[in-house]
Amino acid sequence: MFVLEVGSVLTIGLILAVVIVVAAMLIWVERRLLSFWQERLGPNRVGWFGLLQVVADMIKIFTKEDWIPPFADRFSFVIAPAIIMSVVLLSFAVIPFAPNIGVVDSNVGVLFILAMASLGAYSVMLGGLSSDNKYALLGSLRAAAQMVSYEVFMGISLLGVVALSGSFNLRVIVEAQADGWYVIPQFAGFVIFLIAGIAESHRLPFDIPEAEQEICSGYHTEYSGMKFGMFFVAEYIGLVLVSSLITVLFFGGWLGPSFLPPIIWFAIKSSMFIAFFILLRAAIPRPRYDQLMNYGWLFLLPVSLLNLLVTGAIILSTQ
């Protein structure tokens, strides 16, 4: 029970703790990295290099007044942040971190992740609708528009990988990459999934539902205190999730030269993608949401279908 193997209590506890701590630390990492790319210094006062900034932020967010507006629909208002938090944490259940680290060895891993991603959209829409605030409503409107445009090609872009490895099981997918990462045969799928992943985690440049400069904070305008904190941390957990997914699906997961343990390879690869997502935020402006929809339906969807078609044809002809 307390050994480091898939599904043991120790592993589950460790994964939960590490994921949440990493997500919290990302608040600091992101601010530091962003400021380097913007020729600033970022938070460097609290603790060594500002490392304790996270603690300061957490103390602040926990002691803030947790206010439910009187005009809000209480039940869905309270439940919305809980949904997104549990959904992103649940998604980590199927991620294979290393041969002996993981929560479950599921045969439907890819489907599970996609299902959880769709459920996460409920949180955003409920949060926006129940707030009874025009900015929140606009935010959830945009979230719905964004969701219908990215979820389709997100699923299809993964099918190439599934077809190549012949399994929905993420562990099998990783092991199938022992003689070549899928990023090479599935480059189009990788780029499309990257774009969909950004949209999925509501990160800039696709943070359209919460676009601060346009609609306050979008769907979480009315949230305060820890409920806001949950949306906030869930976004960072989503960032970790998408980075680990890209690592698992296209970059060989834990596979790497054996002088480092598998989990370290996994961490290195995921951190590269996290840093890349932060670079995206520093560099790319936000599109309008009709532009995202156009782009999604008219360009990315056909490309991902084409990718699936070609992959299927190649697999059939080589068999």
Added chain:
Amino acid sequence: MYTLIKDTLLSQVRTLWMVFLKIFTKADTVEYPDVQPYMFPRWRGRIILSRDPDGEERCVACNLCAVACPVDCIALQKAETEDGRWYPEFFRINFSRCIMCGFCEEACPTNAIQLTPDFEMAEYARQDMVWEKEDLLIDGTGKYHDYNYYRVAGKQIAGKDKGEALNEAPPVDVRSLLP
């Protein structure tokens, strides 16, 4: 299709690369409390009341600064010494309203009120932002070292009659017909 790829993909990738290179440039930030910025002498900061070269208060309580102040944050009361000099009985500036515009300095006929390069005036209690004459008055002459209002103005005070000021002609008796 070609322009789509050129505009969306290539230009975005180029942007990403250029922003990434910024990690090697030095930050522009001045770490303020550790590194003090150079404050220019004419910076408009904390307000002082100066004294003339003889060490007397320059302010003559004319109220021009209070009138000029766009946010009405100066309050003062005129009083008079035995030898005829005017001075403010109290002089109060509410720095929580002051916008450091410098209009008071422009309006002052005696160079008494001056703005200085000090800007570190934060307080915890709002009432501490209200400065009285004792807080404002300094011992020196501020930015204008030689100016002494009573020595150049025609105002009569003890020890200096009409016409005795610098560059001042003796008064003319306008009712006299003699040349």
